[in-house]
Amino acid sequence: xxxxxxxxxxxxxxxxxxxxxxxxxxxxxxxxxxxxxxxxxxxxxxxxxxxxxxxxxxxxxxxxxxxxxxxxxxxxxxxxxxxxxxxxxxxxxxxxxxxxxxxxxxxxxxxxxxxxxxxxxxxxxxxxxxxxxxxxxxxxxxxx
Amino acid sequence: xxxxxxxxxxxxxxxxxxxxxxxxxxxxxxxxxxxxxxxxxxxxxxxxxxxxxxxxxxxxxxxxxxxxxxxxxxxxxxxxxxxxxxxxxxxxxxxxxxxxxxxxxxxxxxxxxxxxxxxxxxxxxxxxxxxxxxxxxxxxxxxxxxxxxxxxxxxxxxxxxxxxxxxxxxxxxxxxxxxxxxxxxxxxxxxxxxxxxxxxxxxxxxxxxxxxxxxxxxxxxxxxxxxxxxxxxxxxxxx
Numbered sequence: 001x002x003x004x005x006x007x008x009x010x011x012x013x014x015x016x017x018x019x020x021x022x023x024x025x026x027x028x029x030x031x032x033x034x035x036x037x038x039x040x041x042x043x044x045x046x047x048x049x050x051x052x053x054x055x056x057x058x059x060x061x062x063x064x065x066x067x068x069x070x071x072x073x074x075x076x077x078x079x080x081x082x083x084x085x086x087x088x089x090x091x092x093x094x095x096x097x098x099x100x101x102x103x104x105x106x107x108x109x110x111x112x113x114x115x116x117x118x119x120x121x122x123x124x125x126x127x128x129x130x131x132x133x134x135x136x137x138x139x140x141x142x143x144x
Numbered sequence: 145x146x147x148x149x150x151x152x153x154x155x156x157x158x159x160x161x162x163x164x165x166x167x168x169x170x171x172x173x174x175x176x177x178x179x180x181x182x183x184x185x186x187x188x189x190x191x192x193x194x195x196x197x198x199x200x201x202x203x204x205x206x207x208x209x210x211x212x213x214x215x216x217x218x219x220x221x222x223x224x225x226x227x228x229x230x231x232x233x234x235x236x237x238x239x240x241x242x243x244x245x246x247x248x249x250x251x252x253x254x255x256x257x258x259x260x261x262x263x264x265x266x267x268x269x270x271x272x273x274x275x276x277x278x279x280x281x282x283x284x285x286x287x288x289x290x291x292x293x294x295x296x297x298x299x300x301x302x303x304x305x306x307x308x309x310x311x312x313x314x315x316x317x318x319x320x321x322x323x324x325x326x327x328x329x330x331x332x333x334x335x336x337x338x339x340x341x342x343x344x345x346x347x348x349x350x351x352x353x354x355x356x357x358x359x360x361x362x363x364x365x366x367x368x369x370x371x372x373x374x375x376x377x378x379x380x381x382x383x
Binding site for chain 2: 088089093094096097098099115116
């Protein structure tokens with residue numbers, strides 16, 4: 001596990017870039033962290049690392065945002081998704097074949113999901129103050 | 145009768161025109177370019193018809209593989225066929241993706257097992273008996289673990305031909321259990337428009353409105369087991 005400290009949204013974006021350096025096409029990043037923890041800012045850092053200039057926003061309503069870059073980044077919010085069937089019905093599994101990086105918020109809503117993701121890592125964001133965060137990157141071999 | 149057969153259920157984008165009177169394929173295209181079917185399908189159909197010298201009005205039946213398969217892929221293929229058939233005021237036929245692949249190897253007599261990779265070492269599968277050009281369904285479509293399917297295949301005598309993008313997964317499981325299976329050769333192993341056309345000849349003709357995708361869900365027992373495994377994983381992540 002690698003631990004980062006962030007004291008601002010800008011530093012969270014920078015942390016996203018550092019984490020992105022560990023990622024390759026086909027990887028899935030599973031976030032944990034409460035609302036407002038900075039998952040979107042972190043994703044912005046990841047997308048920017050891969051050369052995207054697209055706007056990075058929360059996919060809460062769209063369910064998925066796609067950011068073009070040298071490796072595309074697919075940003076999912078599964079907050080309103082509760083079952084594997086729902087996940088299938090939003091086309092989630094089709095994205096796994098598109099050789100991008102999947103950044104997934106609220107994956108813990110669908111406990112069965114992890115088994116379907118071949119290359120995955122975890123990112124935990126813990127709020128320690130209004131603007132301060134502890135961000136932990138957990139590589140696949142330390143996940144389970 | 146001319147049939148346009150389309151399959152976009154998995155990675156390949158397939159279209160073919162088959163003449164049932166001549167019993168001949170007039171044109172067939174398979175594109176496996178990793179692009180989404182929404183980009184590939186309509187140019188493929190348009191070029192196929194133009195290069196075969198066939199007008200869309202000449203098509204008598206619009207056939208499509210309606211599942212199992214990828215959610216997005218199925219919806220693209222079915223929507224396209226619905227649209228074309230509606231505009232041309234012609235009937236549609238929905239055929240199983242698995243059955244259409246069994247028709248690819250209709251010339252080979254014996255047991256044919258069609259399997260589509262459903263991830264997590266699972267396949268969507270059905271088994272057929274091919275006899276003198278006739279394809280007869282032996283099992284309903286279901287989602288099974290590869291080793292579970294291999295064990296079921298052991299009940300059949302003789303070689304079993306495997307088709308579909310899950311064929312290799314099944315072959316590996318069958319090899320481990322000492323069950324004889326053979327992979328269909330590459331051009332016949334995966335989806336083809338030709339297979340869809342042949343299967344459509346024996347399918348019910350329906351209106352474009354009646355054409356619907358057939359999604360296949362995971363069996364309940366398997367879901368529960370996976371939920372249990374996932375709970376354990378969730379516990380671990382808490383630490």
